[in-house]
Amino acid sequence: MKKKKALIFGVTGQDGAYLSKFLLNKNYIVYGVKRRSSIINTQRVDDIYKDINYKSNFILLYGDLTDASSILNLIKKTNPREIYNLAAQSHVKVSFEVPEYSADVNGLGTLRILEAIRSLNLEKKVKFYQAGTSEMFGSTKEKFQNEKTSFHPVSPYGVSKCFAHWITKNYREAYGIYACNGILFNHESPIRGETFVTRKIIQGLVRIKQNYQKKLFLGNLYSKRDWGHARDYVEAMWKMLQQKKPDDYVIGTGKTFTIKEFVNIATKKMGLNIKWIGRGIKEKAIDIKSKKIIIECRKRYFRPLEVDYLKGNATKAKKILKWSPKTSIDSLIDEMIKHELNNNDQY
Numbered sequence: 001m002k003k004k005k006a007l008i009f010g011v012t013g014q015d016g017a018y019l020s021k022f023l024l025n026k027n028y029i030v031y032g033v034k035r036r037s038s039i040i041n042t043q044r045v046d047d048i049y050k051d052i053n054y055k056s057n058f059i060l061l062y063g064d065l066t067d068a069s070s071i072l073n074l075i076k077k078t079n080p081r082e083i084y085n086l087a088a089q090s091h092v093k094v095s096f097e098v099p100e101y102s103a104d105v106n107g108l109g110t111l112r113i114l115e116a117i118r119s120l121n122l123e124k125k126v127k128f129y130q131a132g133t134s135e136m137f138g139s140t141k142e143k144f145q146n147e148k149t150s151f152h153p154v155s156p157y158g159v160s161k162c163f164a165h166w167i168t169k170n171y172r173e174a175y176g177i178y179a180c181n182g183i184l185f186n187h188e189s190p191i192r193g194e195t196f197v198t199r200k201i202i203q204g205l206v207r208i209k210q211n212y213q214k215k216l217f218l219g220n221l222y223s224k225r226d227w228g229h230a231r232d233y234v235e236a237m238w239k240m241l242q243q244k245k246p247d248d249y250v251i252g253t254g255k256t257f258t259i260k261e262f263v264n265i266a267t268k269k270m271g272l273n274i275k276w277i278g279r280g281i282k283e284k285a286i287d288i289k290s291k292k293i294i295i296e297c298r299k300r301y302f303r304p305l306e307v308d309y310l311k312g313n314a315t316k317a318k319k320i321l322k323w324s325p326k327t328s329i330d331s332l333i334d335e336m337i338k339h340e341l342n343n344n345d346q347y
């Protein structure tokens, strides 16, 4: 049987690595788009590249979402049946510092892919997945957010992703492209970027526990997030492209925790006994055994505006895609700690 071909923009990111493995296990040929960088940026997919079982079906190519000609050439050259757009300047806080770039990559980048599909007359041949986000809900007051919840983004990142969402919907309705928006809540893993809060916490605490680091500095401890596992979420992306009709789906766990609660679960698992003292920016955590302060807050990690509360309602995905999350927050944290402990062997 002829192998299906998929093209992944953002292959070197957390989700790109998990999705590549998922598709290769389904016998796809995977073309991944990496961007040029002065230092090797393929660490997350190096194991795939070296694996004899995957190697010949996994091809990395250069491209950039800010470069329309590269996108067009890549699609022409690889002739994929499925395109996953996972590429983005994905850090919310950083988007306040590079708003124009974030809009260019996240917003216009999506449009560039859709336009390439149209220019190559692939409207009826290619299926397109757009990596949307719960950040689009922004300052919502809904207790649970689903596909009907209105968007009120509160960061340049959120705004750029709203553009991508609507342009994907627009191209679906105007040109009949099989294009889906996944509206994914936070998903983490041992290979999560080190500046996102879950990885930062686990990495920091493991280093503190092993005496490689003295303190962990955080921002807002009271925002709430619905955290799932990236491995489960990439399956939902694929499922969206296997339906009869394209549609948009919310993907989340339906559970929410504060950053402080995440810290408390993680410290307990690591056998660190902590006590919180102080309030606001002066709030800190003390290691009861050593009596040392191990966590402090710093202004620089706060955002000009915050998404205070996220909790996803994935009923539609459960019903139509037969998708539900498999990994609990406990197992996620266990996996992240285990990975970090192994990583730290090299210190």
Ligand code: NAP
Binding pocket: 009, 010, 011, 012, 013, 014, 015, 016, 034, 035, 037, 041, 063, 064, 065, 066, 085, 086, 087, 088, 089, 090, 091, 105, 131, 132, 133, 134, 183, 184, 185, 186, 187, 188, 193
């Ligand atoms: P990530 O780890 O930050 O990966 C982003 C990927 O995009 C990386 O491969 C990055 O390349 C690439 N990229 C950045 N700018 C690019 C450009 N100009 N041209 C081409 N590629 C570029 O993000 P992730 O966590 O895997 O998330 C995947 C997607 O889902 C993103 O679009 C994100 O916004 C969205 N999303 C994520 C979550 C989540 O909780 N993880 C939730 C909802 C939506 P480098 O490796 O070279 O930097």
Ligand code: GDD
Binding pocket: 090, 091, 092, 093, 132, 133, 134, 135, 184, 185, 186, 187, 195, 196, 197, 198, 200, 217, 218, 219, 220, 221, 223, 224, 225, 259, 301, 302, 303, 306, 307, 310
């Ligand atoms: N990054 C970071 N660093 N966040 C911190 C810190 C810190 O030191 N201290 C507290 N936080 C808080 C942030 O203010 C935010 O409320 C929460 O922790 C989560 O921050 P991140 O882990 O950076 O993720 P995010 O929720 O802003 O964005 C992620 O999830 C989105 C889906 O809702 C990213 O992956 C986005 O790309 C994704 O769309």
